[in-house]
Amino acid sequence: MTAPTQRPKVTEREARQVAEAAREQDWRKPSFAKELFLGRFRLDLVHPHPLPADEDVRRGEAFLARLKEFCETRVDGALIEREARVPDEVVTGLKELGALGMKIDPKYGGLGLTQVYYNKALALVGSVSPALGALLSAHQSIGVPQPLKLFGTQEQKDAFLPRLARSDISAFLLTEPDVGSDPARLATTAVPDGDAYVLDGVKLWTTNGVVADLLVVMARVPQSEGHRGGITAFVVEADSPGITVEHRNAFMGLRGLENGVTRFHGVRVPAANRIGPEGAGLKIALTTLNTGRLSLPAACVGAGKWCLKIAREWSAVREQWGRPVARHEAVGVKISFIAATTFALEAMVDLASQMADEDRNDIRIEAALAKLYGSEMAWLMADELVQIRGGRGYETADSLAARGERAVPAEQVLRDLRINRIFEGSTEIMHLLIAREAVDAHLAVAGDLIDPEKSLSDKARAGAKAGGFYARWLPKLVAGPGQVPGAYAEFGDLAPHVRYVERTSRKLARSTFYAMSRWQGRMETKQAFLGRIVDIGAELFAMSAACVRAEHLRATGDHGREAYRLADAFCRQSRLRVEELFGRLWSNTDETDRRLVDGVLAGDYAWLEAGIIDQSGNAPWITDPTPTESLHRKIP
Numbered sequence: 001m002t003a004p005t006q007r008p009k010v011t012e013r014e015a016r017q018v019a020e021a022a023r024e025q026d027w028r029k030p031s032f033a034k035e036l037f038l039g040r041f042r043l044d045l046v047h048p049h050p051l052p053a054d055e056d057v058r059r060g061e062a063f064l065a066r067l068k069e070f071c072e073t074r075v076d077g078a079l080i081e082r083e084a085r086v087p088d089e090v091v092t093g094l095k096e097l098g099a100l101g102m103k104i105d106p107k108y109g110g111l112g113l114t115q116v117y118y119n120k121a122l123a124l125v126g127s128v129s130p131a132l133g134a135l136l137s138a139h140q141s142i143g144v145p146q147p148l149k150l151f152g153t154q155e156q157k158d159a160f161l162p163r164l165a166r167s168d169i170s171a172f173l174l175t176e177p178d179v180g181s182d183p184a185r186l187a188t189t190a191v192p193d194g195d196a197y198v199l200d201g202v203k204l205w206t207t208n209g210v211v212a213d214l215l216v217v218m219a220r221v222p223q224s225e226g227h228r229g230g231i232t233a234f235v236v237e238a239d240s241p242g243i244t245v246e247h248r249n250a251f252m253g254l255r256g257l258e259n260g261v262t263r264f265h266g267v268r269v270p271a272a273n274r275i276g277p278e279g280a281g282l283k284i285a286l287t288t289l290n291t292g293r294l295s296l297p298a299a300c301v302g303a304g305k306w307c308l309k310i311a312r313e314w315s316a317v318r319e320q321w322g323r324p325v326a327r328h329e330a331v332g333v334k335i336s337f338i339a340a341t342t343f344a345l346e347a348m349v350d351l352a353s354q355m356a357d358e359d360r361n362d363i364r365i366e367a368a369l370a371k372l373y374g375s376e377m378a379w380l381m382a383d384e385l386v387q388i389r390g391g392r393g394y395e396t397a398d399s400l401a402a403r404g405e406r407a408v409p410a411e412q413v414l415r416d417l418r419i420n421r422i423f424e425g426s427t428e429i430m431h432l433l434i435a436r437e438a439v440d441a442h443l444a445v446a447g448d449l450i451d452p453e454k455s456l457s458d459k460a461r462a463g464a465k466a467g468g469f470y471a472r473w474l475p476k477l478v479a480g481p482g483q484v485p486g487a488y489a490e491f492g493d494l495a496p497h498v499r500y501v502e503r504t505s506r507k508l509a510r511s512t513f514y515a516m517s518r519w520q521g522r523m524e525t526k527q528a529f530l531g532r533i534v535d536i537g538a539e540l541f542a543m544s545a546a547c548v549r550a551e552h553l554r555a556t557g558d559h560g561r562e563a564y565r566l567a568d569a570f571c572r573q574s575r576l577r578v579e580e581l582f583g584r585l586w587s588n589t590d591e592t593d594r595r596l597v598d599g600v601l602a603g604d605y606a607w608l609e610a611g612i613i614d615q616s617g618n619a620p621w622i623t624d625p626t627p628t629e630s631l632h633r634k635i636p
Contacts, residue, residue, distance in 0.1 A: 007057050024287065024364065027440070032355075032544075033365035037438035037537050039477045039509030041502040043488075046544060049552035050354040052116055060117030063098070067121055072099055077129040078397060080256040081412060085273050086132055091169075091211075091635045094136070099125075101165030103140050104149075108161035115291060115353040122295050125300030130416040131256030133299050136208040137168070141292035142424070143170030144216045144235055147284050151233075151276045160214060160235060168213035169635065171238075173203040173262060174285060178622050182229060183218070183282055188264065190219035190234065192227050195271050197234065199242075200263040210248050210258040211635050212238045217264070218281045230279025234269050242267035244630035253415035263627060271444045289424060290364045291356045296420050297349045297374025303417055304342035304378055307385040310408055315388060325388070334384040340570035341377050343563070344542045347549035348373065365437050366541065372430040373538040375420035382414040408622060428531070435530035438537065439523075444517055445469040447521070474513070477506045492554075494547045495565060497571035501540050501547075504578060508536050511585055528590045532581045539581075 104110025
């Protein structure tokens with residue numbers, strides 16, 4: 001048995017410094033969402049709605065047609081759920097279809113689809129089997145192809161991308177048993193040894209890890225002569241000596257997911273397989289996720305569409321008290337929420353994806369907002385569908401089929417969607433990540449003022465810099481087009497909502513500034529406040545996307561009237577949520593909750609736990625798994 005890997009000891013400040021160093025520091029391109037948080041409603045960045053090139057549409061639609069036929073004739077989602085495994089022949093068929101190379105350039109054997117059509121493909125596959133959608137997403141959104149595309153050498157692209165486009169499955173390995181969103185404690189090491197590195201450590205929750213052929217692994221290189229060290233990214237052959245897959249994890253949902261625990265014991269990796277310089281691993285990971293995160297809300301769009309279809313069909317035939325349940329207001333409001341939210345979420349994802357394809361804007365905040373908002377709203381939509389279905393919503397599809405009813409897997413969809421609020425950055429981490437980007441302009445000019453380690457002279461210079469910035473910025477938050485009747489008239493009946501977004505973005509910026517002035521250096525501890533700020537921004541982005549999409553559909557004559565109704569309903573619902581969030585910025589129980597938590601952790605309320613039996617056992621909360629025979633399997 002190998003000894004447990006030694007965990008680095010880091011302070012809270014050191015952990016923040018590691019995360020900060022991994023951020024993209026510069027904003028070289030405009031960002032609609034960044035400007036929104038600063039109180040500047042840059043409608044010109046998203047309207048008119050950007051459109052894909054005709055050739056991209058032709059290739060994308062042709063592939064979607066082939067993929068749809070494949071999913072309808074060769075994928076049995078119920079079987080995957082029942083057996084908790086995707087059949088090898090299904091994966092082989094997807095390889096032959098080119099689905100592994102959707103985002104890989106044709107010169108390497110890929111399909112070269114745009115982000116828009118890649119997302120549509122994931123939504124389609126995920127509607128049949130979310131586990132299969134997750135396999136394709138983990139392979140291409142965060143697996144080896146994307147970091148190689150962005151940071152790989154030409155030699156690496158030539159060596160690996162043709163394999164990844166047609167035959168090899170990839171996985172992304174960052175998380176460890178005791179390391180989640182705090183990479184400063186990363187314990188897996190990559191020690192330089194001649195023209196190679198030797199990897200040792202354990203990785204947890206390695207999606208695709210059980211069946212992967214190639215891995216992108218984040219490991220810590222020790223600092224030494226000739227080596228700057230730091231967290232570094234490597235491409236690793238999954239069948240390398242010393243790699244074992246020691247456990248296939250089982251979850252409440254995504255039962256076909258090939259997710260495991262992977263151990264590295266003296267694994268030699270050629271230096272030529274290092275992606276980027278030493279110490280650039282986290283920056284590579286975060287940059288990869290900027291667009292990679294769009295795959296999750298794309299899957300959520302597919303789930304929303306399915307929830308809407310089932311809710312519509314079921315509520316029209318199920319009668320109670322003399323009429324269809326959809327005609328009862330208590331159920332009708334749920335259907336309205338599902339329909340309006342699905343429209344808005346698809347608008348967000350398509351808009352952010354098209355912006356990513358055009359590469360004119362920095363979409364790091366837009367993609368993060370889409371992931372945050374999509375994962376939260378899709379969960380709510382699925383929960384509402386279960387409620388609409390009643391007891392049948394809680395019953396499994398197999399049980400329904402066994403007694404002769406339609407096999408509607410509502411409870412499975414609810415289980416499958418739950419992970420999206422954790423995958424690729426939990427909701428809580430996404431709040432903090434987006435909040436950090438949203439206040440970047442403030443920290444750039446006034447950060448030294450609230451940094452306790454800065455000298456008085458540094459603070460004085462920062463004060464002068466901040467004074468000039470705020471003298472120009474604050475007056476612009478007082479008035480704007482949102483207060484002018486008739487502004488944004490091109491949006492017709494949706495113009496009041498567009499005006500609302502403009503003036504509310506200024507209110508959001510004022511609230512953020514007031515909070516920074518009030519709490520200064522303690523601002524980073526006000527995580528509940530920052531979460532509400534981000535949630536308001538997410539609603540404003542969703543409203544903007546919904547209105548822009550509706551106007552685009554109206555202008556093209558494609559369901560324009562219906563789109564206006566959906567956008568109007570969504571904006572009305574969203575505005576109520578925004579107003580509630582604003583109220584909770586300053587009237588909340590945050591301080592009361594903090595004091596209560598202190599008491600809970602101190603054991604003051606342990607007596608409240610009496611009267612139950614905890615059957616979870618006495619094993620350690622966190623442990624390195626015991627080395628075992630490898631469970632890795634190769635799909636031919």
